[in-house]
Amino acid sequence: MNIYALVKRTFDTEEKISVQNGEIAEDGAEFIINPYDEYAVEEAIRVRDEHGGEVTVLTIGSEEAEKQLRTALAMGADKAVLINTEDDLDELDEFGAATIIAEYLKDKDADLILAGNVAIDGGSGQVGPRVAELLDINYVTTITELKIDGDKATVIRDVEGDSETIEAQMPLLVTAQQGLNDPRYPSLPGIMKAKKKPLEELELDDIDLDEDDVEVKVERVDIFLPPEKQAGRVLEGDLQDQVKELVQLLRTEAKVI
Amino acid sequence: MSKKVIVLGEVRDGALRNVSFEAIAAAKKISGGGEIVGVLIGDSVQDLGQELVQYGADRVVTVEHPHLKHYTSDGFGQAFMAVHEQEEPEAIVFGHTALGKDLSPKIAAKLQSGLVSDVTEIEGEDDDAVFIRPIYSGKAFEKVKINEGTVFVTIRPNNIEPLAQDADRSGDVSAVSATIQNLRSVVKDVVTKATDGVDMSEAKVIVAGGRGVKGPEGFEPLKELADLLGGAIGASRGACDADYCDYSLQIGQTGKVVTPDLYIAAGISGAIQHLAGMSNSKVIVAINKDPEANIFKVADYGIVGDLFEVIPMMIEEIKQLKVNA
Numbered sequence A: 001m002n003i004y005a006l007v008k009r010t011f012d013t014e015e016k017i018s019v020q021n022g023e024i025a026e027d028g029a030e031f032i033i034n035p036y037d038e039y040a041v042e043e044a045i046r047v048r049d050e051h052g053g054e055v056t057v058l059t060i061g062s063e064e065a066e067k068q069l070r071t072a073l074a075m076g077a078d079k080a081v082l083i084n085t086e087d088d089l090d091e092l093d094e095f096g097a098a099t100i101i102a103e104y105l106k107d108k109d110a111d112l113i114l115a116g117n118v119a120i121d122g123g124s125g126q127v128g129p130r131v132a133e134l135l136d137i138n139y140v141t142t143i144t145e146l147k148i149d150g151d152k153a154t155v156i157r158d159v160e161g162d163s164e165t166i167e168a169q170m171p172l173l174v175t176a177q178q179g180l181n182d183p184r185y186p187s188l189p190g191i192m193k194a195k196k197k198p199l200e201e202l203e204l205d206d207i208d209l210d211e212d213d214v215e216v217k218v219e220r221v222d223i224f225l226p227p228e229k230q231a232g233r234v235l236e237g238d239l240q241d242q243v244k245e246l247v248q249l250l251r252t253e254a255k256v257i
Numbered sequence B: 001m002s003k004k005v006i007v008l009g010e011v012r013d014g015a016l017r018n019v020s021f022e023a024i025a026a027a028k029k030i031s032g033g034g035e036i037v038g039v040l041i042g043d044s045v046q047d048l049g050q051e052l053v054q055y056g057a058d059r060v061v062t063v064e065h066p067h068l069k070h071y072t073s074d075g076f077g078q079a080f081m082a083v084h085e086q087e088e089p090e091a092i093v094f095g096h097t098a099l100g101k102d103l104s105p106k107i108a109a110k111l112q113s114g115l116v117s118d119v120t121e122i123e124g125e126d127d128d129a130v131f132i133r134p135i136y137s138g139k140a141f142e143k144v145k146i147n148e149g150t151v152f153v154t155i156r157p158n159n160i161e162p163l164a165q166d167a168d169r170s171g172d173v174s175a176v177s178a179t180i181q182n183l184r185s186v187v188k189d190v191v192t193k194a195t196d197g198v199d200m201s202e203a204k205v206i207v208a209g210g211r212g213v214k215g216p217e218g219f220e221p222l223k224e225l226a227d228l229l230g231g232a233i234g235a236s237r238g239a240c241d242a243d244y245c246d247y248s249l250q251i252g253q254t255g256k257v258v259t260p261d262l263y264i265a266a267g268i269s270g271a272i273q274h275l276a277g278m279s280n281s282k283v284i285v286a287i288n289k290d291p292e293a294n295i296f297k298v299a300d301y302g303i304v305g306d307l308f309e310v311i312p313m314m315i316e317e318i319k320q321l322k323v324n325a
């Protein structure tokens, strides 16, 4: 089976966010594979181990995203592709990201594409379904279970807490929800092997795209931080009185009950 | 220039979801006085049309088909595109719900348009509309606009105030026929796990438990309090990882992001990943036996104490209040 996993390099979830010159400051921040994409990579490896084939991890980003690709290779992916847009593009929206990925994938005959259901930085959740639509293949989002049998997959999908069992035709793109699996940590031998695995680096030119083809549709006009939350009031006194006071405050001051 | 806007109304258990009314209010801002057309898709939705009108739609079009009983991206995609072809709108608004998140990128790809997902606020109107949306799980916000092509947004439930219902408003409800075929996904089964009724993303009150609840039974008093307040229960990843509850309840950077009017955190330490999912709630109450717990830094009101004492006392107190009211 020809399997692709889409991974995005994102800020570590521990990072505090600050804004500098109208952009999110990246100095000194730690970066990780988007947590949902780890589930995607893990599932890709499991499907390959069961059905045979090859897992390619794909990212759009800068040179720095090589690190996350190597991590995915160390987990067990076979090959990696970095589409480096650093020299070509200053900005990229979801339309552009999906266009690039679909353009790369269009002649690859992928049987299965796995993505995260959402990137914890951009947070749009658009890229997976957009790619599927551009490739004209089936997709199912926020999945927690995947079983493949020939040209059909049985998928369990999390829908705001309910689970739907779906029979889906292959080729298929799925987006991972938490609970799909427990992503493995790269092992030491895995890390050693990853260094020798192929990592191909491409630019827009190489996939016959022009900057104009991916010009942003959505213009970002500002980035700002939410107002700092003031530490509130920790109540004091006898516990019963505290609870009385709390309920009163919620009713009369905060007016939420 | 005023815009014609279409709004996808969402039906759950035979009723319109609140977010659909909020979407109409959002559409009003984007339209700058243009026409607002509600869209309903399903196997039997005609009867709900008037309600969308009462909340501000000028008229409603419906697509009904037996294959639209369950949502699938192919089925709803075909239905929506049939409406789109007929109406040729300049703007589109969906709710940022499971359905809206799944369908909107497909439609945007078909239309080759931009799409602004998960909008929490709209500044300005019509061509000047600027959309505010959280990024980095609410640790920051961005303001964006769409200058060209269809203005397409999904709005986060619970953030944009719906218009008041006006029972005197009436509008046309008409059917559009669509060919619904070649569905590549079929829904075989649906298991409802969500606690009866109140969906977390739309809940005005959330009572969330962490590892401090100590076990699945520990959620019982939280559930009772949530029910009393007409709210939903939620959880930290600590509680989910420990198998005290289902992952679907997880709130945080890798869970749901919620903004209820009242968030009660019980036995939750307040890790940065948890705060990312709830710190924009309007009022936060923390109950934790550790006075140093990080959750107190974002709480409006805190009680240092054992949740198994505090929650039952709260239940009693609120019951009293209701009796007296």
Ligand SMILES: Cc1cc2nc3c(=O)[nH]c(=O)nc-3n(C[C@H](O)[C@H](O)[C@H](O)COP(=O)(O)OP(=O)(O)OC[C@H]3O[C@@H](n4cnc5c(N)ncnc54)[C@H](O)[C@@H]3O)c2cc1C
Pocket (backbone or CB within 6 Å): A006, A007, A008, A009, A034, A036, A037, A040, A058, A059, A060, A061, A090, A091, A092, A093, A094, A095, A097, A114, A115, A116, A117, A118, A119, A120, A121, A122, A123, A124, A125, A126, A127, A128, A216, A218, A219, A220, B144
């Ligand atoms: C006007 C504007 C300017 C922007 N400028 C920049 C910029 O200069 N630099 C920048 O980094 N971002 C920029 N962004 C953000 C960027 O558009 C998004 O990060 C990107 O489109 C992906 O969207 P998302 O983060 O919401 O991912 P989602 O759609 O939430 O991601 C879902 C899944 O898609 C896959 N995926 C997403 N992105 C990638 C990727 N890059 N490679 C491989 N797979 C991926 C992953 O599997 C991921 O889990 C800008 C956005 C706007 C609107």
Ligand SMILES: Cc1cc2nc3c(=O)[nH]c(=O)nc-3n(C[C@H](O)[C@H](O)[C@H](O)COP(=O)(O)OP(=O)(O)OC[C@H]3O[C@@H](n4cnc5c(N)ncnc54)[C@H](O)[C@@H]3O)c2cc1C
Pocket (backbone or CB within 6 Å): A013, A035, B209, B210, B211, B212, B213, B235, B236, B237, B238, B239, B250, B251, B252, B253, B254, B255, B256, B266, B267, B268, B269, B270, B271, B272, B273, B274, B277, B287, B288, B289, B290, B293, B305, B306, B307, B308
């Ligand atoms: C990549 C990544 C993503 C993550 N995403 C999320 C996420 O989306 N959501 C999330 O929540 N976490 C997330 N986490 C985990 C997060 O870092 C914390 O580990 C988690 O939030 C801790 O859960 P907790 O507060 O329930 O548990 P703990 O940190 O163990 O806190 C339990 C609290 O309960 C208190 N307590 C104990 N008994 C009582 C009692 N009887 N009465 C009152 N208080 C009591 C204790 O004082 C303590 O403060 C993520 C972590 C990583 C690495």
